[in-house]
Amino acid sequence: MATYNGERFLDEQLNSIxxxxxxxxxxxxxxxxxxxxxxxxxxxxxNKFPRLFIxxxxxxxxxxxxxxxxxxxxxxxxxIALCDQDDIWKSEKIEKLFKALRENRGAKLCFHDLEIINxxxxxxxxxxWEKAPPDEPLPVVGRSARKRLARFSNPVPGCTMFFDASxxxxxxxxxxxxxxxxxxxxxxxxxxxxxxxxxGTLTKYRLHxxxxxxxxTTLKKKEDERKILPVHLRIARExxxxxxxxxxKREKLQSMNVSRYSNSIEIIQIIDKCFEMNLFQxxxxxxxxxxxxxxxxxxxxxx
Numbered sequence: 001m002a003t004y005n006g007e008r009f010l011d012e013q014l015n016s017i018x019x020x021x022x023x024x025x026x027x028x029x030x031x032x033x034x035x036x037x038x039x040x041x042x043x044x045x046x047n048k049f050p051r052l053f054i055x056x057x058x059x060x061x062x063x064x065x066x067x068x069x070x071x072x073x074x075x076x077x078x079x080i081a082l083c084d085q086d087d088i089w090k091s092e093k094i095e096k097l098f099k100a101l102r103e104n105r106g107a108k109l110c111f112h113d114l115e116i117i118n119x120x121x122x123x124x125x126x127x128x129w130e131k132a133p134p135d136e137p138l139p140v141v142g143r144s145a146r147k148r149l150a151r152f153s154n155p156v157p158g159c160t161m162f163f164d165a166s167x168x169x170x171x172x173x174x175x176x177x178x179x180x181x182x183x184x185x186x187x188x189x190x191x192x193x194x195x196x197x198x199x200g201t202l203t204k205y206r207l208h209x210x211x212x213x214x215x216x217t218t219l220k221k222k223e224d225e226r227k228i229l230p231v232h233l234r235i236a237r238e239x240x241x242x243x244x245x246x247x248x249k250r251e252k253l254q255s256m257n258v259s260r261y262s263n264s265i266e267i268i269q270i271i272d273k274c275f276e277m278n279l280f281q282x283x284x285x286x287x288x289x290x291x292x293x294x295x296x297x298x299x300x301x302x303x
Contacts (some may be wrong), residue, residue, distance in 0.1 A: 001029045003065040006085035007037040008119075009206060014045050016088045018052075021094035024081070028054045030071040033061045038085075058253070065181040069174045070156070078165055080157040082182070086206045093202040097162035098196050107191030109163035111156045113139070115201040119208035127201060130159075139197045143286060145190045149183070150290050152263050156195070160201055163189060168232030171275065184266065191270045191287070192218030192279060255300040264297035280301075 003010065017027060028052060029042055039057070048054045053183065058067060079098060083089075100110045114128035123132050132138040140148055140155045148155045152246075174181060189195045193231045208301055271291045274280060280287075 001027070001062065001083040001085060002032060002064055002071060003029055003034060003042070004036050004064075004067075004086045005034045005036045005038060005210075007034075007041060008210060009086035009208075010038060010041050012082070012121075012183040013085060016091070017083065018045075018049065019091060020089065020094045021092050022098055024052075024077070026054060026075065026077050027052055028071050028074050029056075030064070030067045030074070031055070031057045032047070032067045033058055049175070057226070058248070063173060068181045069111050069172060072168060073172060075165065079162060080165055080168075081183075084159045084205075085206065086210075088121075088204040090204070094162075096198060096202060097199075100196065101162065103205065104196055106194050107196045108167055109156075109161060109189040109195040111139070111160040111197050112202040113197075113200060114160060114203050115208050116206040117204045119206065120208075121206075123202075124207060128252060132226060134255045141190075141195055141213075145186070145195070146286070146290065149187050149190060150267060150293060151276055152183075152260055154180065156177045156182065157205075158185065159205065161185060164193075167193070168184040170270075175262065175266050177262050177266070178259055179266065183263070187267060187270055191267075191274055192277075222268060232295055233261075255297050260297060260299040264294040264301070268294045 001013075007127070014027075017024065022048050032038060042053070042055055046055060056070070058070070058073065062070070070080065079101065081094065081097065097110055101107055103108070115123060116125040116128055116131070118124050127139040136148065136153055136155075138155060161182070163185070167185070167188060169284070170192055171185055174184055186195075268291055270286045271294075274283075274287060
């Protein structure tokens, strides 16, 4: 778990992890210099369960991806689940995901659907997959997932992942570019292994105004789920938008191109690793096609 100013919902999340039908052997938390009561909440649980927790605090603010990467480097278990600071795990989550990977050794990673709740714990949607954009339906696995990743879209939110620790050697170190940690882990897993999904929602994903990051969905945030600015700040924001609209559009396009260039390099490197390891000979044609497309991207999105 990566934490940052998560005091609002952290108690509920930690309780849901500790009360799993299959309790984890280890809960690793890396805090990214929280300025609220997050650290005190964590210390309360560490005092109660001293052998269960590993807690470290970043010396400086490192951001979400680097904080998750540091947490992964500290994990010393056979399987790893990524965890948000503000969700609620359903009690059988680890038990079901663990069973799925034990029965499908080649999968290396499995994932599940989400129930979406608001800041009060009320259900907003029974299924994240049902609220996925029509042009990017969920769930997807195999070739469909790899195509999605090659279009720079991630089909598996990090908070739904449960994976074999053997993937760590390919996940770490994470790329220094701005690609998301969950996209990177998905890419590694879908090219180097054969991930699966299991039916059902095993996490209550909280949609609220204070999120550090969020998943893509067609579900619209209600007024009390958005950050509402005071009137004078909203007016200032709109003036700024009107003045700099062209500049923002140009900067957004440039940022997107940089990201796509970086993602293309990372996919090429993953495919090269597959070839070096002689993995999935039956996918060779597919991987060659994707690799060639990524090489074209390097010309299209040249920095």
